[in-house]
Amino acid sequence: MNSYVKPERILLKSNREYSEKWVQDRIADDPNILGLGDLVLRDRERIRPRAGRLDLLLQDSETKRRYEVELQLGATDEAHIIRTIEYWDIERKRYPQYEHCAVLVAEDITSRFLNVVSLFNGTVPIIAVQMQAFKVGEHLTLVFTKVLDELTRGLVDEDEDAEAVPTDRSYWEQIKGTKETVAMADNALEIVREFDPSLELKYNKFYIGLARNGQPNNFITFRPKKGHMTLEIKLKKSEEIDAKIDNAGLDKLEYDARWEKYRIRIGRGDVKKHSDVLKELVGLAFEYRNG
Structure with missing residues (x-):
């Protein structure tokens, strides 16, 4: 001893x-x-x-x-x-x-x-x-x-000022993105609903989030652009998750350390093509946020 x-x-x-x-x-x-x-x-x-x-x-x-x-x-x-x-x-x-x-x-x-x-x-x-x-x-x-620790600010869609500026689907389809890129959020929502069927898309001025009974639950957020959509998944950075994304061939963007978010560029057909690994990542984020 x-x-x-x-x-x-x-x-x-x-x-x-x-x-x-x-x-x-x-x-x-x-x-x-x-x-x-x-x-x-x-x-x-x-x-x-x-x-x-x-x-x-x-x-x-x-x-x-x-x-x-x-x-x-x-x-x-x-x-x-x-x-x-x-x-x-x-x-x-x-x-x-x-x-x-x-x-x-x-x-x-x-x-x-x-x-x-x-x-x-x-x-x-x-x-x-x-x-x-x-x-x-x-x-x-x-x-x-x-x-x-430095003060962590609330997410934009949880701020009262942001709530006072409503947006809708047409804002994202016509101004920020396109009907095709907003439809990518619909496809990703189908995966999200496998973990919580009550979740809906919530159209905010700066991104599309998730809500349950009108209340934000943003463990996944979407930013449709004109040619693609950025999918943001709230997870702590780890070598294991990095490997999952890289091995799947997804287009990984720079990790957002301030908000603890993985950022992935989603193109046409990517949600269906990479549905297995996306489902796994969504499941991890769901547990991280709601577990």
């Missing part, structure tokens, strides 16, 4: 052996230790004129989403909050082709900090991660815990 070793909490701020650069090195070597997904290092100590240095710039390996990371040993303070938001603002303006999220990593995330940042959340996408160092025997380990 292995012996038990009680971990000892170490405050890096007051420990001369470890510095902020040491922590920066650890994250740069393996950005995934932050627990924010499959991230890669884009840059470190990036100099910003009149704004100091951005500690770390990380990017999701699958999407165009970047994380501007500010490190702090000890407790959070106003200066680091301002710098974190400032770096995020500079990067998003300079590189608007990417999605951006501000990240503050500190040893002590105070309640005052959480109260202040909550005022920005929803306007500024910001994440707070508390870092704890533990000594286990002769080794030191770092534990990162997300204590504040």
